[in-house]
Amino acid sequence: MSTWLTPEIASAFGALDGAAFTDGRALDALTLRTMAMQANRLISVGHQAFNLVWPEQQVTFEGVSQYFFDAVASPSEWEMLHPPITFPKLPGLDSGKIYIRANIPSGDDVIVGVETGRSNRDDLTATLTGTGSFANYSISSVPFDLGAIDQLTLWFRGGFKGDLMNTTTYGTLNTGSAALSASPLRGWGRDYLVDASNNWNTGAGNLAEAGHYIQIVDDYGGSDPRVMWRRKIVALPLSDRLEWGPALTRDVFLAFRAAIANTAVTTQWEIRKLPTIAVSQIMCVLDSRTP
């Protein structure tokens, strides 16, 4: 672009001396240029949209030590991490950066989906890799509405890297294939699985409450293992029965039941731990506008 068309922006804002505007005096080129640069600065510099913080110290509640803003990630479906946050902004600013400070177990991933007036959670995602302690994460170039107001909603789901369920803590088994039966619980939005060889602990803090998911792997142990589907385990009513949700579609469910009934097909299920995330800060800063 021509240098005569590329706006100049002042590096700091300062008022022009009143003498520059003496009545009856012509405005010189430097005064006009300073006025224009300062006007450009006024409409271009970004600003903070909001900054929310929560304690990082664990608190004991009902006998369990936990973080104040603590969540178990969902394996297959988006869940809302934080309700919509509406904020006023300077019109014309159309992008920003989101800062998240969170504690995610080492080796786990949590995927965050960002929804604004100009992005949806499927188009703008970021993978937060766990460190085992509170760490700073940021998501850059988040598009925002050009107008005077916008809204940010954060969604999240698990990154499917969880370890196999701890059988010492939650009971056995954490993988299986034989003598399996499964049925839909229509109307409840979930399916269930029964395997008489299982002996899961059903008391407080069981595998469903602690956060686990079930996944079905085809060609298990073979040369081309594939995960057919994953679902979050939502209830453990009996020691040999678990329920997952949301329910599978009818076609997938029938294919799954046929596969596990066919001993020639090496289909196997696994129970794995869901990644957790504890949040202590969510901040949003709007980028400066460029010509």
Next chain:
Amino acid sequence: MTSFDGRAYTGAEFIPPALYHPAAPAVGDVGLQAMAAAYMASRYRGQLVGVQTYPMRFRFAAHRGTVSSTSAVDIAEWGDVHLPAHATHVGAELWFAHAPGEEPAEVNASLEVYDGSNTDTGSTSTFTLTEDTAEGAFAGLYTYRVLVEVALANVTAPDEVRVRLKAFVDEPTGGAARDLTPLSATCWRWTV
């Protein structure tokens, strides 16, 4: 705040050097655009009064902080707020959740601004909660948002202003209390 020409400038464009080139016959345009930029920036910068959120992910508050009342309850309060002299309105948006099956139900929300001696109270914003008026659903609950505003008429002190957002849900004719679970609230000021 009235702009220099009485117009509401809701946006402003960059001024390119071509307009203030010594040979450019556009001095008036530079002045006009510079003033429009100044007006727009003072109108829209620093508007935020505060954000208050109540994520459902708070394990510590497993009860979800649900409000059940037939009269106004303080949902959020912001203190030591600075309102510039040209601010004419304060408004807030409240997101909340409500359990399906509790109909009929109606939300009532209002905003109050207090400067230590004078109070401005906005009219109560009301609408009926149905599946159709819900913005979405989450964790088995419908989510709604309600907008409230108050025109500043009596409040004069610009500093140490307190802004209170009040709300409750009950039956439409003022009957039994219904549950209201706050999710987030944002408050900001603006100038007409």
